[in-house]
Amino acid sequence: MIAQQLLNGLITGSVYALFALGFTLVFGTHKILNLAHGSVFMSGAFAAYFAVLNGLPLWFAMVLAMLCGGLVCYVIELAAFRPLRSRGQIEFAALIASIGANLMISSLAQRISNTKVLRFPFGTFPVQFYTVMGVRISLLQIVIVCVVAILLAGLLFYMYRTSFGRQVRAVSGNERAARLLGVSPNVVFFQTFFISGALAGMAGVLIGLSFNSIHFLMGEPYLLRAFVVVVLGGLGSITGAVVAGLLLGVIQTLTVAYLPTGLSDAIIFSLLFIILLVRPSGLFGSAITATAARRQ
Amino acid sequence: MKKAALFASVAGLLLSMSTARAAEYTVAIIQSMSGALAFVGVPLVDGMKLAAEEINAKQELGPGNTLKLIIEDDETNRAQAVSLVKRHAADPKVLAIMGPTTTAVAIAGAQAANEEKIVALVTTNSPEIAKTGPYGFRLSQPPEVLMEAIGKYSVEKLGIKECVLIGVLDNAAYVEQTQAYQDYVTSKGVKILAREGIKQGDTDFSALSAKVASMNPECVFMSAIAPTAANLIIQLKQAGLPPTTKLVGMSSMTSAALFEVGGAAVEGLYLVGDWVPGGGSEQGKAFAAAYKKRFGTEPDNWGPMGYGGLRVMSEAIRKSLPDATRDKIRENLAQIKDYPTLFGGGKFTYDPQRAPRYGTNILVVKNGQFVLAPN
Incomplete structure (x- = not known):
């Protein structure tokens, strides 16, 4: 059973990582904890659900979910964060503004869904299982791992191999210096928020498909997990978010499988506390700082 | 001209007398119409609406008298439920409260209702409700x-x-x-x-x-x-x-x-x-048909529970007439015995701990429906 549980943990963890990537991207670039990230995730799942319900193919629904997540996240930036940034009150005010945005989007989804738990229609994705060396894996799980790997590779390429990514990192390092060098921060803000939302939107679809559940509050437990992932991985670190997401998924799965019931959260948060005592900047936090210093 | 004025005055007097005799008995419904338990609260309230319409159509509370429902959403939220209980308890026209729905919210609501000395007939079956005081009643069996x-x-x-x-x-x-x-x-x-x-x-x-x-x-x-x-x-x-x-x-x-x-x-x-799908008895079948006609869906467990619960409350109000007070309703509700109901074994009784007893049905899911399990 251990191999099966490790596989389950890695798959759950890969979705945590996908969700947390957008969260950490916004924090790393703008130093904003976007607490509306859970509702962006949910809006992606809702968009895909209604697309599938209207007869559109799943792949198209996934693209739509990413667009919807990206747009919702950018609208939050435009309506909530940008006005605060222009007044120089971005840190705590943005936290409150994102809570407000989260409540508004969740309430809207509650109205749309009539508070019901929705699910993709039966047969949206083929239910097929394969057994490899005694480990049972579904086609959906394979697709999830592939999608997360492709998106992660795309994000890393974008951030570290394109001029857009350089601009994002420049604004993240020193917004004023980047502006003097001709980088438009607003373009960078658009890119980071859109990418963050798009990743969350896709994570929403994958979770909706995996666990047969689309609900207006579905983002809240994932937001809590994302906190753990980004703090554990090192705030703003993409690699850290991926490693911490996978680690969290595996730890959570193993605690459910092998320890007394109901202890999962207590163990996860205790481990987080211990790791932070040893490495206050998270698993990859100091490495990132050192890299940034070397670049400067 | 004088005769016409006299006639109008007499007619007005008679009308006002008849209006004074027709009473309106108000019950506040505080259920989870949104939030995690909305799938219980919404059909429960639908069942109550159907019961109130039937009670008023048949004038069961006396000629011209009506049962009025004030429907509120506790949003599956304790603070919201307590606030609603206190608000309606402050209104002397409200004789009793039906709700809240789920345990944690219902305990908080029943506690507030006991402080205000108004009956709260909550949906949950948690024994903790009895500990909140004599005004806390349950709709579901222990x-x-x-x-x-x-x-x-x-x-x-x-x-x-x-x-x-x-x-x-x-x-x-x-x-x-x-x-x-x-x-x-x-x-x-x-x-x-x-x-x-x-x-x-x-x-x-x-x-x-x-x-x-x-x-x-x-x-x-x-x-x-x-x-x-x-x-x-x-x-x-x-x-x-x-x-x-x-x-x-x-x-x-x-x-x-x-x-x-x-x-x-x-x-x-x-x-x-609690409910036999399809209705079981003749009354149950009539209810199922009326529910489907009114709300467009077959009733699940909660529609009949709401219907039956409000009927039990209405019976306590009826027994408290002509001068129904909150305390009289509490006393009469506690004495409900073998009152005909649509669910369980068909008879509803409150035990000394104000917990309901009405029997059970064992069901099985077959071809996408709940049916009675084979004995």
Whole structure:
């Protein structure tokens, strides 16, 4: 059973990582904890659900979910964060503004869904299982791992191999210096928020498909997990978010499988506390700082 | 001209006299119309609306008298429920409260109702309601009654010898029901392979499902709300739970939400229910037809519960006439005995702890419907 549980943990963890990537991207670039990230995730799942319900193919629904997540996240930036940034009150005010945005989007989804738990229609994705060396894996799980790997590779390429990514990192390092060098921060803000939302939107679809559940509050437990992932991985670190997401998924799965019931959260948060005592900047936090210093 | 004025005055006087005689008896309905328990609250309120319309059409509270409902949403939120209870308790026209819905919210609401000395007939079956004071009444039967019924069926009819229990941990009523089921079946010699906990809003059961499936259990008992249970069943089956494993559940799963989320995976689930699907008796069938005509769907467990609950409350108000007060209603509600109802065994009685007794039905999911389980 251990191999099966490790596989389950890695798959759950890969979705945590996908969700947390957008969260950490916004924090790393703008130093904003976007607490509306859970509702962006949910809006992606809702968009895909209604697309599938209207007869559109799943792949198209996934693209739509990413667009919807990206747009919702950018609208939050435009309506909530940008006005605060222009007044120089971005840190705590943005936290409150994102809570407000989260409540508004969740309430809207509650109205749309009539508070019901929705699910993709039966047969949206083929239910097929394969057994490899005694480990049972579904086609959906394979697709999830592939999608997360492709998106992660795309994000890393974008951030570290394109001029857009350089601009994002420049604004993240020193917004004023980047502006003097001709980088438009607003373009960078658009890119980071859109990418963050798009990743969350896709994570929403994958979770909706995996666990047969689309609900207006579905983002809240994932937001809590994302906190753990980004703090554990090192705030703003993409690699850290991926490693911490996978680690969290595996730890959570193993605690459910092998320890007394109901202890999962207590163990996860205790481990987080211990790791932070040893490495206050998270698993990859100091490495990132050192890299940034070397670049400067 | 003078004659006309005199006639108008007399007519006005007669009209005002008749208006004075026609009384309006107000009940505040505070249920979870949104939030996690909306799938219970919404049909419950629909059933109450139907009952009030019937009571008023038949003038059951006396000629010209009407039963008025003020419907409020507690949003499955304790603070909201307490605020609504206090607001309506402050209105002298409100004679009693029906709600709140779920345990944690209902305990807070019943506590507030006792402080304000107004009856709160809550939906949950948690024994904690009785401890809030004499104004706290329950609409659902105590856990031991329900769990003894399904436990007995599991042992005697399904013949189970071992079982895995999976119960919601963050709702006291579900914890009590899991415990009551465990107590009953272990007293009959059933071995509990594992007792696992989940949270009401959980969706990822992959680790738990793999663990349970690896035990090849004869039976899995689940204590959870309908969408959560349906999702759990799907994931258990996807993890390789043998098709021969008996799935056993409780009354909160007897909802359309079970099929909407679970589809074909929930076929063969045995559960204890209050309502006989389709109606059972002639009155039940008439109710089912009226409910479908009015709301466009077949009633699940909660529509008839709402209907029956408001009828019980109306009976307590009727017995308190002509001068119905909150205290008279409380006394008469506590004395309800063998009142005809649509669910369970057909007769509703309050025991000395203000817990209802009305019997149970064992159901099974067959072809996407709840039907009476074979005896």
